[in-house]
Amino acid sequence: MTRRAGAHRGRALQRPAEAAAWDGARQAAASLVVLRAVLEDRAGAAWRDLVAALSHGPARAAAATTAYARLFSLLADEAELSATPLVGDAWQHHLLSRLLDAETPFSRKAEAGGWDAMGPALAAQARADLAALERCYRLTGPALATAVARTAGAPVTPWDQFRPLGGGPGDSPRLALMRRFHRTRGWDRLARALADHVAEHGAGMFGRYRAFRWVGGRGGRLEGIRDPDPVTLNDLVGYEVERQPVLDNTRQFVAGGPANNVLLYGDRGTGKSSTVKALLNEYGDLGLRLIEVAKEDLGDYAAILDRLRGRRERFVLFVDDLSFEEHETQYKALKAALEGGLEARAPNVILYATSNRRHLVTERFADRRRASTDDEVHPEDAAQEKLSLADRFGIHAPFLVPDQERYLRIVAELASHHGLRVPAGELRRRALVWSQWHNGLSCRTARQFIDGLRGEALLAQARSNGRARRARGRVTPRNGSAAPTR
Numbered sequence: 001m002t003r004r005a006g007a008h009r010g011r012a013l014q015r016p017a018e019a020a021a022w023d024g025a026r027q028a029a030a031s032l033v034v035l036r037a038v039l040e041d042r043a044g045a046a047w048r049d050l051v052a053a054l055s056h057g058p059a060r061a062a063a064a065t066t067a068y069a070r071l072f073s074l075l076a077d078e079a080e081l082s083a084t085p086l087v088g089d090a091w092q093h094h095l096l097s098r099l100l101d102a103e104t105p106f107s108r109k110a111e112a113g114g115w116d117a118m119g120p121a122l123a124a125q126a127r128a129d130l131a132a133l134e135r136c137y138r139l140t141g142p143a144l145a146t147a148v149a150r151t152a153g154a155p156v157t158p159w160d161q162f163r164p165l166g167g168g169p170g171d172s173p174r175l176a177l178m179r180r181f182h183r184t185r186g187w188d189r190l191a192r193a194l195a196d197h198v199a200e201h202g203a204g205m206f207g208r209y210r211a212f213r214w215v216g217g218r219g220g221r222l223e224g225i226r227d228p229d230p231v232t233l234n235d236l237v238g239y240e241v242e243r244q245p246v247l248d249n250t251r252q253f254v255a256g257g258p259a260n261n262v263l264l265y266g267d268r269g270t271g272k273s274s275t276v277k278a279l280l281n282e283y284g285d286l287g288l289r290l291i292e293v294a295k296e297d298l299g300d301y302a303a304i305l306d307r308l309r310g311r312r313e314r315f316v317l318f319v320d321d322l323s324f325e326e327h328e329t330q331y332k333a334l335k336a337a338l339e340g341g342l343e344a345r346a347p348n349v350i351l352y353a354t355s356n357r358r359h360l361v362t363e364r365f366a367d368r369r370r371a372s373t374d375d376e377v378h379p380e381d382a383a384q385e386k387l388s389l390a391d392r393f394g395i396h397a398p399f400l401v402p403d404q405e406r407y408l409r410i411v412a413e414l415a416s417h418h419g420l421r422v423p424a425g426e427l428r429r430r431a432l433v434w435s436q437w438h439n440g441l442s443c444r445t446a447r448q449f450i451d452g453l454r455g456e457a458l459l460a461q462a463r464s465n466g467r468a469r470r471a472r473g474r475v476t477p478r479n480g481s482a483a484p485t486r
Contacts, residue, residue, distance in 0.1 A: 022147070023055035025139055028132040034122060035129035037102040039136070043078070043094050046071035051139070054147050061152045068148045072159055079162035085170055087178040089141040089160040096178040099133065100197070100207070107203035110195035111312055118195065127188035134187040173201060174208075202287075206313050210284040214304055216297035222307060228290070229277045236271055236278055237417065238410040238443055239399060243275055246352075246397050250279050253350060254286045254314055260394025261338055261351045269444030270399035272354040273320050280316075289313045295322055298334050309346045322353040338392035353393070407431070407441040414450040420457060 029039055029048050039048060046067050053064035075090035086093040106126045109118055118126075145158035177197050184190055201207045209224030236243070246262055253259035264272040280290040293304065298319070308315050338351065402410065411431040415422060422430075434449040435441050 019055050019057050022051045025051045025135055026055055028135040031132050032129050034105045034125050035099070035102070035133060037104050038095070038098045038133060040102075041098060043071060043074045043091075044098065046074060047091065047136070050144065050148075054144075054151060058151055064148050065152045065154075065156075068144070068156060072157070075159050076162060079159070079164060082164040083167050084164065084172075084175060085166070086162065086164055087175065087182050088137075089158075090162050091139075091141060091144075091159065092137055092182065093178070095133065095137050096181055099181070099194070100174060100177070101204055103204040106195070107198050110198040111203040111207075112310075114199040115192045115195040123191060126194075127191045130187040130191055130194075137181075137187075173197065202313060206289060206311060210280055210288075211290050211292070213292040214294070214297055214300065216294065216300055220297070220300045220303050222291065225292075228280060229274075230281065231274050231278050232281045233278045235417075236274055236443075237413040237446075238402065238406060239271055239275075242397055242399055243271075245395050246275060246279075249395055250283060250288070250316075253316075254283045254288050256314075258347070259350050261392060262353070262395045262397060263393035264352065264354045264397045264399060265357065266399035267401040267442065268356060269439060269442030270401065271443045272397075272399050274443075275399075276316070276318050276320075276352050276354065287313045289315050290318055291315055292318050292320070295319060301334065305346050305349060308349050311348060313348065315349045317349065317351045319351065319353040322355045323357045335392055351393075402441055402443070404432070404441060407435065407446060410443060410446040411449060414446055415453065418450060418454055420450070420453050422453065 026048065029051070032039065038044065050064060050067035050071055053060040053067055071091070075094060078094060079086060079090040082093075087096055106118075106122060106129075109122060115123075141158040141160040145156050149156050174197075177193065180193065181187060181190060198207065205212075205222065205224050209226070211225040211228035212222045213225060215221050215223050233243075233247075246264065249259050249262060264275060266272065277290070280288060291304070291308075293300075301317075304317065408428055408431060411427065412424070415427060430453075431446070431449055434452070435445050438448065439445045
């Protein structure tokens with residue numbers, strides 16, 4: 001037998017063995033039961049298509065190339081923009097992230113009762129699924145790239161050298177568990193560790209994100225917000241008395257007690273929305289979650305509750321700038337949802353709304369004269385229907401425009417908070433001029449004025465640093481003329 005013939009026979013023997021390895025991975029993915037959702041995203045579907053194509057060898061070379069390209073693109077978008085370091089290669093990091101984020105029967109039970117509450121059948125199947133996922137995990141980027149290149153007869157780029165964007169925490173309980181899975185052989189032994197993590201930090205997207213927006217439309221869905229507004233209660237100056245009932249109500253709610261829906265109403269720029277957003281940063285570690293809902297999507301209120309009912313987290317639905325014109329009828333659905341519907345209120349969901357109107361629905365004097373024009377026998381009933389929406393909110397927190405002295409006090413406290421050293425007289429004069437030229441007296445105006453001063457300070461510091469650098473780059477000879485250094 002010639003050397004070339006021997007090599008050809010070796011490759012021929014090798015290909016069936018490789019095909020068996022890919023087919024084993026395909027069967028492992030197909031065997032998933034309670035953790036099946038881990039591979040049911042777009043990247044998981046592309047990975048399954050890829051190993052299925054590779055298990056058929058050259059007969060499905062085109063399908064393997066297409067699946068690899070689709071998977072590479074998805075992993076590149078995820079890995080290159082990742083704020084945290086990758087654990088393993090891009091596919092391995094993705095699979096571990098899905099293991100922690102996917103909603104599964106195992107994660108829901110672990111979140112609700114922990115490992116000790118797990119039924120024996122569920123625990124046994126979770127161990128079997130973890131063993132199957134480990135087989136999928138061990139197929140690294142270089143191995144898959146080599147197989148695709150051999151099958152397609154053309155080189156492909158492996159995904160083991162993506163470079164994350166960074167900027168996020170390099171260590172966290174999440175990353176610690178992912179690294180533990182990465183270095184462990186025998187994932188079935190980590191079922192309890194996974195359950196303990198979920199019990200402490202939450203399951204699925206509610207464990208990964210704290211802020212969400214409801215995206216209306218067909219079916220509707222929750223979308224996690226990666227970078228919510230970082231405003232804290234310490235950043236909010238003034239209106240402490242007005243804010244206190246909101247804080248007390250939220251503390252009761254987070255502690256597991258009954259709480260009221262809250263309407264924060266009043267003049268624009270007084271910190272109503274910032275107050276609600278600051279609650280998330282104050283109580284997020286205690287299980288509070290904030291969901292932004294547009295007024296146009298209030299008809300989905302029942303669907304939203306279905307997604308949240310029974311979760312261990314406490315949810316505040318946040319509707320900003322809530323008000324209704326006469327022709328808008330969403331307020332009727334909202335009334336029934338807040339109180340008055342047949343279905344019991346979800347104990348872990350309340351609604352906080354901000355508005356410039358105390359009564360939310362536009363009311364006109366014409367409403368009281370309508371009996372003479374449209375045969376309304378009891379026009380006062382129509383008016384009461386509109387006013388009753390605001391009554392569904394147990395707490396009304398008024399945020400009214402500040403007077404001049406309160407405005408100046410807020411400016412002074414913000415300047416001190418940011419370390420701005422401006423003489424009191426100049427600060428007062430400039431703050432009043434700013435309010436006259438811009439948006440009047442309000443918390444927002446005060447913050448915008450302070451942001452302007454902070455920008456001025458940064459530019460002044462940059463100019464000073466530039467002059468210092470230029471001075472260091474020059475020397476003065478004895479004749480007094482400046483000369484560049486060498």
